[in-house]
Amino acid sequence: MTAWNFDHCPDRRGTGSMKWQRWAGQEVIPAWVADMDALAPATVLEALRARIEHGVLGYSVPQxxxxxxxxxxxxxxxxxxxxxxxxxxxxxxxxxxxxxxxxxxxxxxxxxxxxxxxxxxxxxxxxxxxxxxxxxxxxxxxxxxxxxxxxxxxxxxxxxxxxxxxxxxxxxxxxxxxxxxxxxxxxxxxxxxxxxxxxxxxxxxxxxxxxxxxxxxxxxxxxxxxxxxxxxxxxxxxxxxxxxxxxxxxxxxxxxxxxxxxxxxxxxxxxxxxxxxxxGGPWLDALLDHLRRNRDLVRATLARLPRLKWQPGQATYLAWIDAQQSGVADPAAHAVAHGVGLSDGRDFAAPGWLRLNFGCPRATLETALERLARAFG
Ligand SMILES: Cc1ncc(COP(=O)(O)O)c(C=O)c1O
Known part of the structure; x- marks a missing residue:
């Protein structure tokens, strides 16, 4: 495993993760709130570990x-x-x-x-x-x-x-x-x-x-x-x-x-x-390549789902998907019922829309998209 294997992420269940706790105990892949299922850069983890090892966690002043x-x-x-x-x-x-x-x-x-x-x-x-x-x-x-x-x-x-x-x-x-x-x-x-x-x-x-x-x-x-x-x-x-x-x-x-x-x-x-x-520059460059590949997969999957429409933007790991013509009254609940948890457009002042977070390992995304395809295919 290289220092930036974005196809690997430890199991986040039971860690108090906002993303993973939302549908805890259910067979739902959470692809909503904007954090990635990805380890932080190793250099950052090393620096934090060294500070923890020091053992005193007093007040700090910005340097x-x-x-x-x-x-x-x-x-x-x-x-x-x-x-x-x-x-x-x-x-x-x-x-x-x-x-x-x-x-x-x-x-x-x-x-x-x-x-x-x-x-x-x-x-x-x-x-x-x-x-x-x-x-x-x-x-x-x-x-x-x-x-x-x-x-x-x-x-x-x-x-x-x-x-x-x-x-x-x-x-x-x-x-x-x-x-x-x-x-x-x-x-x-x-x-x-x-x-x-x-x-x-x-x-x-x-x-x-x-x-x-x-x-x-x-x-x-x-x-x-x-x-x-x-x-x-x-x-x-x-x-x-x-x-x-x-x-x-x-x-x-x-x-x-x-x-x-x-x-x-x-x-x-x-x-x-x-x-x-x-x-973190090299880590970020590798992440961007990973996200571009994930975005390609989202694009290819959504192209097969005419009930969902997506105009890809140029940035973020978020796909903003129009489900207004999906024939489903509550697209977010419908997706959850099919095992994939997306952000509900209602929270963004846009009912009928969904936001998919594709910042995750490829295999997780593949499963999430298969479920999305079952829900809206
Ligand atoms: C546009 C935007 N601003 C701010 C935030 C959150 O920032 P913070 O966690 O530092 O409050 C997010 C998180 O998704 C975001 O998308």
């Missing part, structure tokens, strides 16, 4: 080397120059959504959000007594697109920000330069703040990721970019993320919004993240 490793990774992988001072460690990206709304909005204010969307976007404004302003994406023959008319219609005098997800979960879209320019122009015109969740940036299967602020440098002072090693290296349980906030005033506001409520990232998480950013 300069943590921020520097993030900056080096962003420069190498995405051509983005970030100053270490711009990095704010966080215990999670979702935490950052809520801090952002709190930092820049007041009760009653509105936040634009492309729909369908990752569920915690739907609740973040409401958690602060603010409002989510839905911007339904358009679906064209070529894939999901920004609908400028929908964006204009959703924007009103109360609108404070755009809650942006790039690459986009669940559709897998990597927004093109032209689309980034259009989103940015809207923010300029309406004087909006921007939250750009780029947690999926490293998992681009076709093309490349361009950070929002690289496409719109003039908006950098109004933008909070959220980023993490958790999707990239399968480390979500380490609860470590960062906000990238070049503007010192905005950084202060953002930090103040979490004061007394939000802890920093903790020691094991930051150690895992720093190790991953410093050593």
């Amino acid at each position: 300069r080397s943590f921020a520097e490793s993030a900056c080096a990774w962003l420069a190498t992988r995405h051509g983005w120059t970030v100053e270490p001072d711009a990095i704010v460690p966080l215990p999670g990206v979702v935490t950052g959504f809520n801090m952002f709304c709190r930092a820049i909005g007041a009760p009653g204010d509105g936040h634009l959000c492309p729909i369908p969307c990752y569920p915690p976007f739907l609740s973040a404004p409401g958690n602060q007594g603010q409002r989510l302003l839905r911007v339904d994406l358009a679906q064209e023959a070529s894939g999901w697109r920004l609908d400028q008319a929908a964006l204009d219609a959703a924007t009103d005098a109360t609108t404070r920000s755009l809650l942006f997800c790039h690459p986009h979960n669940p559709t897998g879209r990597v927004w093109t330069d032209a689309e980034l320019a259009a989103w940015a122009e809207h923010c300029r015109r309406h004087d909006l703040w921007v939250l750009s969740d780029e947690i999926w940036a490293d998992l681009v299967l076709d093309g490349r990721h361009r950070p929002f602020v690289c496409a719109a440098p003039d908006l950098a002072a109004r933008t909070v970019t959220l980023y993490a090693p958790s999707k990239t290296f399968n480390l979500p349980g380490l609860c470590c993320a960062i906000a990238i906030i070049p503007d010192a005033d905005l950084r202060k506001r953002f930090r103040a919004a979490g004061a007394g409520i939000v802890p920093s990232a903790e020691g094991l998480g930051m150690l895992g993240a720093e190790t991953a950013w410093r050593t």
Whole structure:
């Protein structure tokens, strides 16, 4: 077994795994929440083991080397120059959504959000007594697109920000330069703040990721970019993320919004993240090849299932599947009844849709897809 055999994953049942506990005791392959059935990079595990061996697990303080490793990774992988001072460690990206709304909005204010969307976007404004302003994406023959008319219609005098997800979960879209320019122009015109969740940036299967602020440098002072090693290296349980906030005033506001409520990232998480950013490049490249092959298998299977429709995006290990014409009232429950557990589109403000997580060993995916084919064939 090489250090990155993505066709091998230890049995996760009984480990308190959110993904595997959901249908515990049932013959259901869980392919829902976005964590992969994959070991973390060996270098990360070694570093964590050494820290555990030391045996003292006291409070930690973020090290300069943590921020520097993030900056080096962003420069190498995405051509983005970030100053270490711009990095704010966080215990999670979702935490950052809520801090952002709190930092820049007041009760009653509105936040634009492309729909369908990752569920915690739907609740973040409401958690602060603010409002989510839905911007339904358009679906064209070529894939999901920004609908400028929908964006204009959703924007009103109360609108404070755009809650942006790039690459986009669940559709897998990597927004093109032209689309980034259009989103940015809207923010300029309406004087909006921007939250750009780029947690999926490293998992681009076709093309490349361009950070929002690289496409719109003039908006950098109004933008909070959220980023993490958790999707990239399968480390979500380490609860470590960062906000990238070049503007010192905005950084202060953002930090103040979490004061007394939000802890920093903790020691094991930051150690895992720093190790991953410093050593994880080859592991990630191998993972991307594995995910591309898995995506090919999903594509080939779904091509045989006319009741399901899928327009593959360019990123993520998630397939966003249209089951509205499947003839089944509750496609997610129907899939579970056939032994495969997918995310239910209802949670993404898109009833009738399903999200399949293909970040798993090939054999697991084959079985999951056989079951899906039995359910919808
Ligand atoms: C777009 C997006 N943002 C944030 C998260 C979660 O981030 P965290 O676990 O750091 O809160 C996910 C997890 O799937 C996600 O897809």
